[in-house]
Amino acid sequence: MMTTIDLTEQGLRYLNETLQQQSAGTNQQDWTIINPRGSHAIAVGLDAPIQVTVNGSTGYYCGGMNKQATIMVKGSAGPGVAENMTSGMVVVEGDASQYAGATGHGGTLVIRGNAASRCGISMKGIDIIVAGNIGHMSAFMAQKGNLVVLGDAGEALGDSLYEARLYVRGSVKSLGADCIEKDMKDEHIKQLAELLERADMDADPASFRRYGSARQLYHFDVDNVSAY
Amino acid sequence: MTDQNHPQTEPKPESHVESRAKSQTEPVQSATFTKAVNAEIRRAADMGIYDIRGGGAKRSVPHFDDLLFLGASISRYPLEGYREKCATNVTLGTRFAKNPIKLDIPITIAGMSFGALSGAAKEGLGRGATAAGTSTTTGDGGMTEEERGHSDKLVYQYLPSRYGMNPDDLRRADAIEVVVGQGAKPGGGGMLLGQKISDRVADMRDLPAGIDQRSACRHPDWTGPDDLEIKILELREITGWEKPIYIKVGGARPYFDTALAVKAGADVVVLDGMQGGTAATQDVFIEHVGIPTLACIRPAVKALQELGMHRKVQLVVSGGIRNGADVAKALALGADAVSIGTAALIAMGDNDPKWEDDYQKLGTTAGAYDDWHEGRDPAGITTQDPELAARLDPLLAGKRLANYLKVMTLEAQTIARACGKSHVHNLEPEDLCALTIEAAAMARVPLAGTDWIPGKGI
């Protein structure tokens, strides 16, 4: 059964409260939100395995702190889409603004267009797959999880990176402090193939390069002072 | 200042003999290059890294000690000590939240991270605060069961690092505190060195164990007051507009920061002056960035008053609060409540002289111990070492903290009654005078015995 919520008519509070009240066994699995008109905080804090389709573009923090739900944005997403998500899936058909997937602890964020700067900033376990390009300072201080980019990456990719893995198929304008290129081993090809499949994207895993932390900034060393 | 000139006065006979025997001037230590300064230069030259420590500013700055209450007189009558009521309750978060925080006393426990503190210390804080009718606050590093389990009212910090941040903990918190800054280091992020990144701490923060960890100083997904307003909208939507949202700022530009926090939709503004403690940061940051607590309060209150928000958006002040007089003075200047960090740790046993031998072994002494980042705390509070942590009995620590909170409250009531107030919130700047010109200027109360407030014309 599909239920439609008109955001302009019914309001943000009604929308989020209704979606947040759904539980695992709900028989209202499918929700469509019409007239989002770039509103902020659409479908935030959901915690049930429901499907939510947003017919249009969203403002800040769409799908923020998502758990379990699958949220599909049929448009572009404003800053911080799927921020701090723990599980579930958020798919953006268009482009995503800055800080997409910021601090995400789990789940999957798929962006079919491009992502702006600081994509995956401070990510803590989320998987992010971007079909297009990503902007500067992406994966800044990224701790855990995977960032996959089919296009190019902007300046200072992976600056001050911890243990997150970055896979980029196109060019990387520059690497940030302590981020280095690493070998693509079988385990990485396998993992990447799984991530691409999950995002429903067709690309040869062997055509990607992998970047990760050189782990030189893990302990303070006076000779590294220019890197801080 | 040491006067190196010989005295011009007539010498007495016996000192005459002495001064003839003296052929050298007294060795003079420089006021600029003091022993401590020189030792720090040598340490820097040895180690090649700045000094990192815990605690707040150790230098002397104008503080609540520089203010006095006037008490009652012919024109103001006092209240009877044990008979006439002087209320101390405070409600935080009355502006937007469905469930404001109701506290029995106007003193809360400030955010101190699990990681910086042991699990047992967090439990002690929870027990003590609950017994005294007040709240505790999480910190960088997420919410622990020890604290949630023992704190009747728990404020969950929303920090730049977002370590352990998740919607379930957000919903089981009683209030949310968006941390923009801290008085010890306005503009700086957290720091936790490898020794304290135990497996449990590392796991909660999604970091490798044993690394030197620096938390972010800026939020990753918003910049500026307009974004913050949207961030707060998101947090309210996630938590059903139930929980008060506090914004914590370090004492830097209190007038503007308070106004902007109100604009961004805060229910409560937490303002932390430069004496405020930290678990660890650079000494240079602690001592040279930010303004004294005393200087923060009036500009913040002015901003609230101009916006018609004084008492509607509550103001919580912290940074060097030690006793009931400090509490009463902060309230008289317009705060709704105060918050304590360092003092709560001391009440539980931090820097207790009973561990003097252990402090000596660490090259320090009780009262001066501030290497909280090293995890070797003799009192077992700022550590993740199970053996040291076992030195702190959370039940006893909680009892001690509750006692201390009650004493502070009684002291504040004593002062309020002497000023004729039936609620501690009725204290006002007119009840105060200042001992120094600096304090008079900062607190905007007259210098004692005069009607002069520097900067107020006349």
Ligand SMILES: Cc1cc2nc3c(=O)[nH]c(=O)nc-3n(C[C@H](O)[C@H](O)[C@H](O)COP(=O)(O)O)c2cc1C
């Ligand atoms: C050990 C310790 C850890 C702290 N951790 C945090 C923290 O995680 N987040 C935060 O906002 N402030 C933190 N603070 C600062 C306190 O919240 C508070 O602002 C300060 O302690 C108040 O000043 P006082 O110590 O003079 O009472 C910490 C302070 C101490 C002493």
